[in-house]
Amino acid sequence: MTTLNTAPNLERADDFYAALLSAHDGLEEAEMHALNARLILVLANHIGDQTVLEAAIEAAKIPPPEAQT
């Protein structure tokens, strides 16, 4: 795989989302940030492909509201 898949791809989207939220239950704000940082690194390693990762970093940068059409 060398291109970032931005089409719906989650097998069970609601279950993933619920699992993501529950991982944050009871965490202080700093702990939440730390968890998310670790999660990003774990997922990045799984993806591995530098081109895909750079595209993902770009995709995550949502333009500011005035730039949206």
Place this chain on the structure above:
Amino acid sequence: MVAVRYKTAFKLYPYEKVADQDVPAPKRHPVVIVGGGPIGMGLALDLGKSGVPCLVLDDHDGVGTGSRAICFAKRTLEICDRLGCGDPMVDKGVVWNVGRVYRDEREVYNFNLLPEEGHKRPAFINLQQPYFEQFLVEEIRRQQAAGAPIEIRGKNCVTAMDQKADHVVLDIDTPDGPYRLEADYLVACDGANSPTRAMMGLDFDGRVFEDNFLIADIKMTADFPTERRFWFDPPFNRGETALLHKQPDDVWRLDFQLGWDIDREAELKPERISDRVAAMIGADIDFELVWTSIYTFRCCTMDDYRHGRVFFAGDAAHQVSPFGARGANGGMQDVDNLGWKLAAVINDGADDALLDSYHDERKLGAMENIKNSSRTADFLTPRNPAHRLFRDAVLDLVEHHAFARPLVNSGRLSQPCTYDASALNSPDALPDGPKQTRPGSPCPDAPLADGHLLDKLGGRFTVLAIGADDPGNFTIANTEIDVLTLSASDDTTGAVATRYLGQNPSAIYLIRPDQHIAARWAKCDADAINQAVARALAGKTK
């Protein structure tokens, strides 16, 4: 008057009055090197061995005190082998290959820098910089005795310079007053605060890192392992980093990260430093402070390393953080690159454009070093909350998951630069040849039946024929070409085949005087070799 900028550990080239100081018209020298540090002396040795007359001007008369640079990489040792002084360095130095990274008191990661067998030289030796300089100067003295045209003038301080169309005029101050001389070529090896650069009004831009580090070199007898040990957040330096490294003479390098807002004077008090040391090594071990220093660092480079007849090398041209040992090691690659090119132009009439390739190739090397050393600094000294967040995430993960190990950055240790896309390279013509020996690469070493490969290469262009017919003799563009033929019986371990042949039954390599590969083919073709030598000496984009 020649100002004393630093204390010297020992005199190596005391001031002596010379005839140049009393002549009515300035004497012209082919190459003048400003600065007698490792880079200046290394270059003088390289040029002198090639028969290029060179003069080193140093405003001191010996080697500065303090261990300073202590890690010398395999490539530097290979260059010093070519220059004739690798043995005393390795004999005196402490060989190490293993690094360990700790968080708090737990080891989280270790690495071996030389997993590959069959190299004459180790990944690194630790050696105090004064020794490194001393061994270079001792080899210069041996070469001088054998007739090499090298001259060193101590306490000769360049106070002004003026670049003309075909030479440079230098005003020099000495204990006997000023004199003037001229140089066809000038090489500034006068360090990170290069007075030559300042006199020419040239910029030195880059990033300053807001952090202080304390070096404490101590003498002790301890049976700590001969490894690079690095700590994140150790109990003896909470929230910061620390490093422990062995040097010769029972001296150990301790390096403590201090942070940005410190009371420098208080931190440099011997009692304060001794308390830090005792907390690190244990209160029961006796030690003596040998050298202490607080440093900050920056990653900077000049735009151009060549300005007409003036060249900049080593820290004068580029500066990096100490993490990764890319300062002196990078500078020695400058020497390796510039020496043969100046010799080719001065001795053999090669085109002046060859000298432009010094900037092209070494700027590439310097940018690689700056990139690596800046990334290490970003890891060690997070500049904003996001940097710290991910740094800590990596350190949290590495204790549980192997995948995070490559992200831990306590220094990416010096590697030689491969000059991909250099105008001196010819297109790769060895089908599926090993990547590590593509044109532009430094030759990897390999054991042979009667020694090591690198000991047979360098100083001149070499045609290396492996498993091929003897290509005969070459003299191209006034340049004598050495020929080295190797057969399967020379390749006792198969390393030559792995590193130079891949799946090919034979290969021909054209190797530059600095042991970098200029071209390679599957079979011998005299015309192709001629063209490749011409291209490697032309320095122009084809």
